[in-house]
Amino acid sequence: RKEVEQDPGPFNVPEGATVAFNCTYSNSASQSFFWYRQDCRKEPKLLMSVYSSGNEDGRFTAQLNRASQYISLLIRDSKLSDSATYLCVVIPRNFNKFYFGSGTKLNVKP
């Protein structure tokens, strides 16, 4: 079983839509969670960390559900520039390595 699993998509949404992605993880002892964004043929870049209480950064909201072992990313009022692949990252406790999901592709259409 993979450490981290994501729906590959693509999610095709119109501008202005709200879209949400989930990411499940297998290690219940995981301690840190992130969302990264990757544009086509470019390097991944940190979008936001995910805190236990949930957190928001502008149009982006990240949430953690430890009981069901998943994290989510909600994007409100989608922009064309949000089109990218979104990677979730999980770091197990006492284990200094990042586990990346394979990514969810988002296409925002005019």
Added chain:
Amino acid sequence: DAEITQSPRHKITETGRQVTLACHQTWNHNNMFWYRQDLGHGLRLIHYSYGVQDTNKGEVSDGYSVSRSNTEDLPLTLESAASSQTSVYFCASSESLAGTDTQYFGPGTRLTVL
């Protein structure tokens, strides 16, 4: 500004040749990582280092080696390139040993093994 660079950006080589991909960071980060990214697999960890003279195997380390002789550089060597090693390779670095800091990625090297 501090940065992380990779060279070459594109490389075509033949099966059986030795290839070395360079990674250089100017953040003075202790931790450095090499990943490969293939369609359907996401980023997979090849090797990583927590400091000078420290190297560790990741989940897909067979056929690859690294050495860490200084803080700034972590070159990745393919001992005898195989077609299965055609991929995009990303180097990354992070600051703390806790592993919870952001990883900063280089721009990637696109390697084709014919």
